[in-house]
Amino acid sequence: MSSFRFGEFILAPDERKLTRDGIELPLGARAFDMLCFMVANRHRVATKAEILDDVWPDIAVEESNLTVQVSALRKVLGPKALATIPGRGYQFVLTVEEYTPVPVPAPDTGKRETAVPRVLVLPFTNTSSDPDQEYFSDGITEDIITDLSKVAALSVVARNTAFTFKGRAVDVAQTARDMNLTHVVEGSVRKSGNRIRINAQLVEGAAGHPVWAERFDRDLTDIFDLQDQITEAIVAALKVRLVPSERRAIQSRPTDNPEAYELYLQARYHHTRLDRQNFAIASRLAQQALEIDPEYDLAWALLAISQTGLFGLSASAEHGLQAAERALALNPDLSEALAAKAFVLAGLGRFDEAFELHERSLQLDPNSYDVRFLYGRTCFQTGRHEEAILHWERATELSEADLAASSHVAMCYKATGQLEKVLDTARRTLVRAERVLAENSSDSYALITGVSALAKLGDAERTKQWSLRVKAVDPDDPSIDYNIACAMALLGETETALDTLEDCLPRVDAVTFSVWIKQDNDLDALRDLPRFQRLVGDLNARAAAATA
Structure with a gap:
């Protein structure tokens, strides 16, 4: 068995x-057995009955025994x-890496040797004269x-951990x-026209001296061979021997067309910005790549x-579902495609299918931001708040650019009575929003998440100031108006909230918002009001008609 x-x-x-x-850490036999079971089943919630059956087979024990072992594990691993x-x-929620230990030589530093080489690939620096070539250096890094x-x-x-070092001086x-x-x-990567120059080096960690370094000058048409060459050079420098299946896996490429690949890298770069404008750009670029290589x-x-990010659960999300199914027809193990399909199915009320697909996507890639975010959203929409917290908190760890999960998870903390964490997450979201706005003061998504955070923190004056700012940037987006209404409800400005909802709800996608509004506890102060109930009734009627 792997370690x-x-x-x-x-x-x-x-x-x-x-x-x-x-x-080696001291751990009792039952606690060790439970840890092995929880790690093996880390992609899902393990029921108490399952754990008892595995750890105490053929023995009837009280549930209190399980509580004792949980406490023992938390004492060793952290709460x-x-x-x-x-x-x-x-559920076991620490990020797990599976590997087979292989003894390798390590430098004599006087410290403990590591069983296998543990490697960090720092984001390659874009040294092109055009800063817009950042997508290319990021893409090369990700593929390595x-x-x-x-x-x-x-x-x-x-x-995601590696990219937290982007733009930083690293010791x-x-x-x-x-x-x-x-x-x-x-x-570093320098791209000029169809020419690429990549400088790469492998540095021994403890001493900080280079083990291998090389410069590569190639045409863009040679990009795939170049990536193979860099990867295999790093592996050779680490004195690790590739088995044939690994060599084939490294050399396999989802496309042989450099132009389609470059468009895909651009699309992937924009997608990681995590806002509607960049989702639209990413969709367009991905479509252009597919026009060149439909496979x-x-x-x-x-x-x-x-x-999925662009259209939510609207009728237009059908295109996302079609794209997901096309991707899965070509490769059934693409985690993001599974997550996208699961999310749309949840919007159609097909929750059993949705959760099955979410679980599959999580097993394939538990460190994908998209997998975690969409799973969290489906959990939230079905009232599974504790699970939504797990996925959304992990999403915030996986992407420093995230605003959505950081903002949404506050509602889950409120639903579970963790009011201090509501404030903590609001502060975190505000810091992230301000960081985005320092680079782009017209980022409407950062502004509206800031509005929500400020309202949760009770800062009425700044909430209203930011509301005016976001309306000046994007006066016609009904989802922005909806979130302003939520902020006004949190501040106790009931009539303003209702007036805003009356204006925006007829303009939102009914399917998306009829699902969301049921769980949105930012609006709890309005739920008993006849006017609010009428507005929600009208919204639900439109949603029913749209899905009939």
Whole structure:
């Protein structure tokens, strides 16, 4: 059986060992068995009955025994490792990396050696004269991370963690110590017309000296061979031997067309900006890539997930569903396509199918922002607030650009009575919104999430100021008006909230908002009012007609 790494811990089930920084930790037999079960089933909620059956087979025990083992594990792993899902069970929520330990030589630094090379690929720097070429350097970085992750004998830091270092000066030796790394990959990309220059080097972590470095000058048409060459050079420098299946996996490409690939990289870059304007750009670029290569499965998946973000659950989301199904026909294991399809099915009320697809997408890629965000949204819409918290909090960790999950999760904390966390998440969201606005003062999504955060914090004056700002930027978007109405309701300005809802609800997509408004506790102060009930009744009638 494989071993598992989560944070500084390594779980080796076959050896019945749990270590932290190389030191074996004392853990009782039942607690160890429970940990193995929870890690193996980390992609879902494990019921108490399932855990009892696995840890105490053929023995009738009281549920209090389970509580004792949960406490023991939390004491060792930290209080957040196992999340309690009220009425259902527990879920292991730490990020897990699976690997097979392979002894490799390591430099003599006087410190503990690591079982496998653990590698961080820092975001490659864009040294082109055009800052708009950033998408290309980001894309090269992501693909190198993806290719290295296909090598079983390597432990590669996930993309989302790696990109937290983007734009920062990095002390390689200190970062290696902090993250228990053996090596760091860094480099730069310069693209000019159809010519590419990539400088890359592999740095030994503790000492900070280069193990391998090379400069590559190629035509854009050679980009795929170039990526293979860089990946295989890094693997060779790490003294790891590729097995044939790994070499084939690295050399396999979802498209052979460099132009389609470049359009896909641009689309992926815009999608990570996580706002409606960039979702629209990402959708358009993905469609252009597909016009060149209709069999490009990743482009279909990106189109699906971008259109889901762009259209929500509206009738137009049918295009996202079609794109997801096309992607899955080409590759049934594309996590984002599964997540997009699940989300649309949930909007159609097909929840059993939706949750099954969400679970599959999570098993395939638990570190995907899109997978986590959409799963959280479906959980929220069905009142599964504790699970929504798990997914949305993980989404905020996976993307520093996120505003949506950070903002939405406050409603889940309110629904579960965790009022201090409502304020904490509002403060976090406000900080993120202000960071976006420092770069682009006209970002309407950052402004409206700031409006919501300020209202939750009770800052009426700034809430109204920001509301005026966002209306000046985007006066016609009914979803912005809806969120302003929510803010006014939170501030106790009932008539203003109702007037705003009366204006905007006839203009919103009825399917999306009829589902959302049922769970939106920002509007709880209005629910008993006849005028609000009439507005919601009209909205539900339109939704029913649209789905008839």
